[in-house]
Structures are given as C-alpha cells and as structure tokens.
Amino acid sequence: MADQNESPEAQEMAAAQDPAAQKNAQLLGLLHRLFGAETFTDVEEPYGLLTATTTRERIHDIIAGLQQDQELQLNFLTTMCGMHFPEREGQELGMVYHLHSLTQNIRLRLKIFFPIADPVVPTLTDLYATANWMEREAYDFYGIIFPGHPNLIRILNVEDMDYHPMRREYALEDGTREDKTDLFFGR
Amino acid sequence: MAVNDTLEGTRKIVEEAEVQRPNLHPLAPSVNDFNQELTTLNLGPTHPATHGIFQNILQMDGERIVSGVPTIGYIHRAFEKIAERRPFYQITPLTDRMNYCSSPINNMGWHMTVEKLLGVEVPKRAQYIRVILMELARITDHLICNGILGVDTGAFTGFLYLMDEREKVYEIYEEVSGARLTTNMGRVGGMERDFNDVAIAKLRAWLKTFPAVMAEFEKMFNRNRIFMDRVVDVGAISAERALNYGFTGPNLRAAGVDYDVRVMNPYSSYQDFEFDIPVGTKGDTYDRFMVRNEEIWQSLRIIKQALENLPEGPYHADAPHYYLPPKQAVYKNMEALIYHFKIVMGEIEAPVGEVYHSVEGGNGELGFYLVSDGGRTPYRLHFRRPCFIYYQAYTEMVVGQTLSDAIVTLSSMNVIAGELDA
Numbered sequence: 001m002a003d004q005n006e007s008p009e010a011q012e013m014a015a016a017q018d019p020a021a022q023k024n025a026q027l028l029g030l031l032h033r034l035f036g037a038e039t040f041t042d043v044e045e046p047y048g049l050l051t052a053t054t055t056r057e058r059i060h061d062i063i064a065g066l067q068q069d070q071e072l073q074l075n076f077l078t079t080m081c082g083m084h085f086p087e088r089e090g091q092e093l094g095m096v097y098h099l100h101s102l103t104q105n106i107r108l109r110l111k112i113f114f115p116i117a118d119p120v121v122p123t124l125t126d127l128y129a130t131a132n133w134m135e136r137e138a139y140d141f142y143g144i145i146f147p148g149h150p151n152l153i154r155i156l157n158v159e160d161m162d163y164h165p166m167r168r169e170y171a172l173e174d175g176t177r178e179d180k181t182d183l184f185f186g187r
Numbered sequence: 188m189a190v191n192d193t194l195e196g197t198r199k200i201v202e203e204a205e206v207q208r209p210n211l212h213p214l215a216p217s218v219n220d221f222n223q224e225l226t227t228l229n230l231g232p233t234h235p236a237t238h239g240i241f242q243n244i245l246q247m248d249g250e251r252i253v254s255g256v257p258t259i260g261y262i263h264r265a266f267e268k269i270a271e272r273r274p275f276y277q278i279t280p281l282t283d284r285m286n287y288c289s290s291p292i293n294n295m296g297w298h299m300t301v302e303k304l305l306g307v308e309v310p311k312r313a314q315y316i317r318v319i320l321m322e323l324a325r326i327t328d329h330l331i332c333n334g335i336l337g338v339d340t341g342a343f344t345g346f347l348y349l350m351d352e353r354e355k356v357y358e359i360y361e362e363v364s365g366a367r368l369t370t371n372m373g374r375v376g377g378m379e380r381d382f383n384d385v386a387i388a389k390l391r392a393w394l395k396t397f398p399a400v401m402a403e404f405e406k407m408f409n410r411n412r413i414f415m416d417r418v419v420d421v422g423a424i425s426a427e428r429a430l431n432y433g434f435t436g437p438n439l440r441a442a443g444v445d446y447d448v449r450v451m452n453p454y455s456s457y458q459d460f461e462f463d464i465p466v467g468t469k470g471d472t473y474d475r476f477m478v479r480n481e482e483i484w485q486s487l488r489i490i491k492q493a494l495e496n497l498p499e500g501p502y503h504a505d506a507p508h509y510y511l512p513p514k515q516a517v518y519k520n521m522e523a524l525i526y527h528f529k530i531v532m533g534e535i536e537a538p539v540g541e542v543y544h545s546v547e548g549g550n551g552e553l554g555f556y557l558v559s560d561g562g563r564t565p566y567r568l569h570f571r572r573p574c575f576i577y578y579q580a581y582t583e584m585v586v587g588q589t590l591s592d593a594i595v596t597l598s599s600m601n602v603i604a605g606e607l608d609a
Binding site: 046047049051075076077078079081083096098102105107109128129130132133134137141154155156157158165166172 | 259260263265267268269271272303304428430431432433444446451452540541542543545552554556558567569571575576577578579580608609
C-alpha cells in the first residue's frame, strides 16, 4: 500500500523523477501554447492523468485542435460522459472527455461545467463518429443537449420517459420507505 | 457512402442510389416510387442470428442493404445508477454481468480501478494469477465468437469442438472461484483464493490438449473455400474510420492498427510477458476472425509463461481494511469477521479522487472512470464499454452488402448485449 502520509517535499521529489509527470508537464505546456494558459483552470494530475477544466465555448475548438495537431496526435476519443453536482451553483452539470494519443500514448481528461438551466454543449459528432452514441447517452441520462447532433434521441431508456434518470435528485430506491434506510444497508 | 442514422439521411441515400442505378428491366419501378421497392426488415431484437437483443431496422433493396438504424437498450439495467448507491464490493456483481463471455476480465478491471483509487499494492503472485485468469477469459471469449461465426456460415462442427474446450476452462474457473459464468473471483488487493493444486493440474492438462483442438479448428476454417467466400471482403472498415468510431481490441487490430492496452499501458505485470499483437490488413470479417484466432495462440503463450514463472508468496495484499477475507477465515478468525462486516456493510470510506483505469477486454479497451467524493460509494461511475462504442459503426459496415453478409459481420464484431446496454 502506498504511503499516503508522505511529506509534500517527498511527493514532489517522486513526481520529478516520474516520467509520467514529465510527460504531463510537456503536454500542459503544449496546451497552454496552443490555446492560451487562461483557457484551462483546475489543472490536476489525479493518479497520473492530466486533468483540466475548460469552458463549453472552447471545448470544441480544443478537441478539434488536438485532433489535428501533428505533434501530439491526440486523435482518439476514448470516452465521454455527463456528471451532475447539484450543490455547485451555476455549474451543476458537467461533461468529461477522455482523449488518447495512440502514437505517443498520452491521455488527457478535459472537463466542462455549465448550469443545469442551460444544458447546451457543442456536439463533437463532426469530429468523431463515436461521439454520436456517447452524446445520446449523456442526453438520455442527464438531459444535456447537443445542438447539431444528427439524431439526439434517448438511447438506453424508453422513449416516453420525461426525466433524465442519472441526475442526482432521482433516488435509486423508493424514498418513502422507512425499512430501507442507509443505516441498515451501510450506505 | 456516408451513413446517417436519421430517416432523412436514409431517404437521401435511397434517392442517390436510385438515381445512380440504371433501370435494367422495363417493368422495374421508376425512380420516384422507391417506397414500393424498398423493404423494411427488422433484424432482431430477438432474431436467432443476432446473438443478443439488438434491433437493426434495415432498408433492403432486394437482397442489398441500403441503410440501417441500430436500436439498443433492450437489457439496460442501469448499472451506472445502481453503482452510485453501492459500496465497492457490491459493484463487483454488476461488472461480472457486463461482458458475460469474459467476466473475469471485467471483474479484475474493476478491482484494479479500486486498487488504484485506494493505493493498494498487489503482490506479484496475485498479479500473475490474474493474468492467467484474464487470458483464459480472453480465450473463451474468442472461442465463442469464432465458433459462432462458423455456425453463421453454416459450419456447426467447429462450434461443438470449441464449446467443449470452453467447458474445460469453466472447470478451471470453478476450481478457483466456485462459479462458472459470473465468476466474481477477484478481491480488492488480490484473489479470494489461491490457485490450488487441482486448478493447476487442470490448467496444465488443458494446456496440453487444447492446442491440437485449436489447430484442427483452424485447419477446418482458415483456408476453407466456402468459409472464405462468405467472409473475405465482407463488412470491411478502414483503419481511419475504425479509429474515428473509437474501435479498440481485435476489431481495430483487424483494420491494421496495433493498439493493445496490455502493451501500451501495462497493468497486472503484463510487461513481464512476451507476446505479439496480431494485426490484419483490410478490417473485414476474415481479418477479425484470423486476428482472434491468433490472439488465442498469443494468450496461450502468456498463460504458459505466467504458469512457469508463477512466484511464490501471498495471493493477496496485506490490506485488511480493503481485502475481503475468505469465508473460511471469517468462520474461525475474529479479526477476519470484524473486517468482513466492516467491508460488507460498506463502512470503509474511499479517498477523494478520480481514476480512469482501462484493461484490454475481450472486445477492446474496457475502461472504468470512477469519481469518489470520499464517501462509501462512488459518486459517479462510468464504464467505457467497447461494444457500446463500436456497435454504432455496424450499419456503415454493412451498407451495400447482402443480408447474409450482415449476419456474419455482426457475429465477427462480437457485440455482447450485456456490455452494450450496461
């Protein structure tokens, strides 16, 4: 088991020797050069994967730019999914994009957050054919709307459903029952 | 031909096809009344040739497929939603039921994701045992796919040969975990049980007999004229389109891209083993079949290496807070009983963080994206299911081909409904 009580200095030393951390620093430098340093906020490296938050206005340009970039070739959209944080005022919904460069073996995670009242995100179907069903899934589960998507209908749930079930306000179990509280089920 | 899965797109393609085609017969319908000429064929949801619950609404011009709309969601069980309310150990049964043809891979992939989040280091022996089990699972997955591809082209014999071998692998699983299909054999930090002598004896016996059966199966199909007529140049996809569609695994490698998670991001000691990545050239059904056959041989190589070099030592990490003790220990040992309760009741809180971990599943990169807010359950869990990602390319691959081509293309893609719908 990794020692989590290590001092910050020791952790920094370990990061300097880690080739993955160096790779991430290079990638971040390139991102800043291509799209401007102010575009990315909350830059982190959880478990070695470079993560950055950007805005929905820029996300399409960034992913298109990374796809066309000859040096990095971040041209594989591994996956994307929606998220919901009800307590974050004005930034309730989010989309997470995982990109991968198959030649350089670099992974990048990009996130955007936007208000639940205006859940509109640019579509990536013009860049990646694979984005088609992933966006339909995000629409189905979170109600995120992708203007320009060729066929934005529900994918896994029934079509006459009138809510988006992965949002946090929909409890999995019947909230009125008292015999199934978290206390008894360890949740 | 561009494929658009909307009705307007369908009509446009049909109109273009109508204009391009010369009117050969004087009685043939004119360009304008294409509605009378096209047949709408519902392939599925429960068609015997679709190997699962998929619906494909195909527009047929005689025997040719003009366009199609795939519809999924028939066995959607809301795994991602359920996972938000369950402690980590209670999620393992969900992962087992995704790709049920190779459930150990899903299972190990999930445990590795949790280990990454918790920072648990797995001992070498457990890693090697996992490699053996995952490669066995890959073999059974490919055996089913290739055996059924044979059935779809009219050859039942190969399927029978391979099912027999699959049963023998299931007996090894049974020895290790007690279950055959949804094995649930991993634990956070290692394995539930060690590889016992009976399991090793069974594995060694199987490793001796299986290559002959596999060679005979290959002899039956690889250069078979009838089989090749049915599968060569059928359902082809270029490497560029395959990457754009997010293909991974054998389907991508058949198109000529040597991407394999085991090599690119090695997990569970895969860097210790020598194996090749088979690639195809054209990305057609024949290439997919051959890549899977070759991968079976490569998996056998890995299993042999892992079995020969199986390190001695513990089969699980010394992490009592996370490792669910074996049932026998729970009956006899007070500490084990306490931790058993703590873990099963979900008392253990995970650190805050987000993890993406991927393994090479039977069909491609199987990824787990786990967001933890420090609670006892994941805040958000997203599965990158390879089947879900590449099944949307199916209609593009079969447009312009015949219905019988569509069947073999579907079975060679190895779409598993449980993984598609999750």
